[in-house]
Amino acid sequence: MPYGLTVRYRTAMVVKRRLSRQDWAEAALAALADGGLAAVAVEPLAIRLGTTKGSFYWHFANREALVQAAVERWADEHTEALIRQLEPVSDPATRLRQLFEAAIGSGRISRAELALLAHADDPLVAPVLSRVTARRVDFIAACYAETGVPPGDARRHAVLAYTAHIGLIQAQRASGGTLLADRDRPAYLDFLYRVISVERPPRR
Amino acid sequence: MPYGLTVRYRTAMVVKRRLSRQDWAEAALAALADGGLAAVAVEPLAIRLGTTKGSFYWHFANREALVQAAVERWADEHTEALIRQLEPVSDPATRLRQLFEAAIGSGRISRAELALLAHADDPLVAPVLSRVTARRVDFIAACYAETGVPPGDARRHAVLAYTAHIGLIQAQRASGGTLLADRDRPAYLDFLYRVISVERPPRR
DNA sequence: TGCCTTCCGTACGGTGCCGTATGGTCTCAC
DNA sequence: GTGAGACCATACGGCACCGTACGGAAGGCA
Structure with a gap:
C-alpha cells in the first residue's frame, strides 16, 4: 500500500x-x-x-501471460540465483548449512513460496513448481552425495530435509505461529540438523 | 421423457x-x-x-456460514474422529504407528488438507486450522512422551514428525508426484520412521 | 516543426459470483 | 381437505474482474 x-x-x-x-x-x-x-x-x-x-x-x-511471467521470475530469483550463489562453495557440508540457513531465514521468501504451493495444481503454476522442486531436491541430494553419503541415502536425506523445511513453514503458518515458539526454535533446529546429518551452524 | x-x-x-x-x-x-x-x-x-x-x-x-460449516466438518472428520479412534489403543508406539499409517495412506484426506493449508490465512480458515494443528501436534507429542521420551524431546519429535508429513504431501504434489516414486516410498518411510523413532510398521 | 511509433486513458460489453425479494410448492398436523 | 410452516424457484441488482476498441499523449527523429 x-x-x-x-x-x-x-x-x-x-x-x-x-x-x-x-x-x-x-x-x-x-x-x-x-x-x-x-x-x-x-x-x-x-x-x-x-x-x-x-x-x-x-x-x-x-x-495468464502476467502470471507466467511472475512465476518464472520467482523461479529464477528464489532457486536459480540461490544455487548459483552456493555452487562455488567447495565444501559440501558448508554448502548445505548455508542453504538451510538461507531457506529458513527469510520470511519474505516463504511468502511467495506459500502462495505458489497453495496453487500447485494450477496449470500455470504446476510446471514451474514441479521443475523448481525437482531442481532443489536434486541439488540437496548432490550435496549429500558429495559428503560421502551413498546415493540412495543421499536422496532420502534430501527429501527429508526439504519436506521438513516446507512442512515447517507450512505448519508454522497453519498454527498461527504457535507451533514453535521463537525461543524453542534454535533447539529444534539443532535437533533437525542432527537428524539430517548437517553440522550445526554457529549461533548468531 | x-x-x-x-x-x-x-x-x-x-x-x-x-x-x-x-x-x-x-x-x-x-x-x-x-x-x-x-x-x-x-x-x-x-x-x-x-x-x-x-x-x-x-x-x-x-x-461465509457455509465455509465455516465445511471447515468445522473437516476438523471433526479428519482430526477429532481419528483421535477418538486411536485413543483406546493402549500402547503408545502402536498408536503412533497407526496414526502415521492412516495419515499417509489416504489421498482423499490430503486433498482437503491441502486446500485448507492453501488458505491458512483466510479469516474463516485460520482459527480452525490453528486449533487442529495444535491438537494434532499435542496428541503426537503426548504419545511420544508416553513412550518414555522426555517432554522437550517429545515435542521436537512431534514437530518433526508432523512437518515431515505435511511437507511430504505438499512436496509430492508440488513435484507432480516425481519427488518420490512409488517404489521408493517404502524405503523412505522406513528411513523416516527410524529417524522419528517409531517402530517400523509391518509391510502390507 | 511535423510525423510516427510507442505507450497509456477511458469507455464499454461480457462473465461469474453474491445476496435479496417475492411468490410458489411441498409436507404434515389436525 | 385445509392451513401453516418449511422449503425452493426465479428474477433482479450489484460488484469485481477480464478483455476490446479506440482516441489520444510522449518521446525520438526527419
Missing part, C-alpha cells in the same frame, strides 16, 4: 515513468507473495502501479 | 429431494477438497446439487 503512494508521489514529483513489462511482472510477483494468485489481477495492479489497464494490455496479451 | 409422472425431473441424476443444512455442508467440503476454497461457491454448488440458491439461502445466512 505504501507502494501505490510512492508511485503517485514519484509521478507527481519527478517524471511520470513509463512502465516496462518487467515492472508489471515485478508488481505481479509482489502481489502474489502477499495476496495469493488471485491478487495477480490486472485492474487492482494497475491501480497499485498508478496506471491503467491500457498499459497492461500493451505489454501482455492477457492475465 | 415419456413418463408424465408426478416426480419432477432434475438435470442431475439424483432424485429430487429436499436438502438439509448438512447436505450443503457436505457438498461444500467435497467442493473444497477438489477445487479449493474458491470452489465453495453458492451458485455452482446449487447446480451440482440439482437445486438453486433459493434452497441455500434458506439454510444459511451467507457464503
Whole structure:
C-alpha cells in the first residue's frame, strides 16, 4: 500500500515513468507473495502501479501471460540465483548449512513460496513448481552425495530435509505461529540438523 | 421423457429431494477438497446439487456460514474422529504407528488438507486450522512422551514428525508426484520412521 | 516543426459470483 | 381437505474482474 503512494508521489514529483513489462511482472510477483494468485489481477495492479489497464494490455496479451511471467521470475530469483550463489562453495557440508540457513531465514521468501504451493495444481503454476522442486531436491541430494553419503541415502536425506523445511513453514503458518515458539526454535533446529546429518551452524 | 409422472425431473441424476443444512455442508467440503476454497461457491454448488440458491439461502445466512460449516466438518472428520479412534489403543508406539499409517495412506484426506493449508490465512480458515494443528501436534507429542521420551524431546519429535508429513504431501504434489516414486516410498518411510523413532510398521 | 511509433486513458460489453425479494410448492398436523 | 410452516424457484441488482476498441499523449527523429 505504501507502494501505490510512492508511485503517485514519484509521478507527481519527478517524471511520470513509463512502465516496462518487467515492472508489471515485478508488481505481479509482489502481489502474489502477499495476496495469493488471485491478487495477480490486472485492474487492482494497475491501480497499485498508478496506471491503467491500457498499459497492461500493451505489454501482455492477457492475465495468464502476467502470471507466467511472475512465476518464472520467482523461479529464477528464489532457486536459480540461490544455487548459483552456493555452487562455488567447495565444501559440501558448508554448502548445505548455508542453504538451510538461507531457506529458513527469510520470511519474505516463504511468502511467495506459500502462495505458489497453495496453487500447485494450477496449470500455470504446476510446471514451474514441479521443475523448481525437482531442481532443489536434486541439488540437496548432490550435496549429500558429495559428503560421502551413498546415493540412495543421499536422496532420502534430501527429501527429508526439504519436506521438513516446507512442512515447517507450512505448519508454522497453519498454527498461527504457535507451533514453535521463537525461543524453542534454535533447539529444534539443532535437533533437525542432527537428524539430517548437517553440522550445526554457529549461533548468531 | 415419456413418463408424465408426478416426480419432477432434475438435470442431475439424483432424485429430487429436499436438502438439509448438512447436505450443503457436505457438498461444500467435497467442493473444497477438489477445487479449493474458491470452489465453495453458492451458485455452482446449487447446480451440482440439482437445486438453486433459493434452497441455500434458506439454510444459511451467507457464503461465509457455509465455509465455516465445511471447515468445522473437516476438523471433526479428519482430526477429532481419528483421535477418538486411536485413543483406546493402549500402547503408545502402536498408536503412533497407526496414526502415521492412516495419515499417509489416504489421498482423499490430503486433498482437503491441502486446500485448507492453501488458505491458512483466510479469516474463516485460520482459527480452525490453528486449533487442529495444535491438537494434532499435542496428541503426537503426548504419545511420544508416553513412550518414555522426555517432554522437550517429545515435542521436537512431534514437530518433526508432523512437518515431515505435511511437507511430504505438499512436496509430492508440488513435484507432480516425481519427488518420490512409488517404489521408493517404502524405503523412505522406513528411513523416516527410524529417524522419528517409531517402530517400523509391518509391510502390507 | 511535423510525423510516427510507442505507450497509456477511458469507455464499454461480457462473465461469474453474491445476496435479496417475492411468490410458489411441498409436507404434515389436525 | 385445509392451513401453516418449511422449503425452493426465479428474477433482479450489484460488484469485481477480464478483455476490446479506440482516441489520444510522449518521446525520438526527419
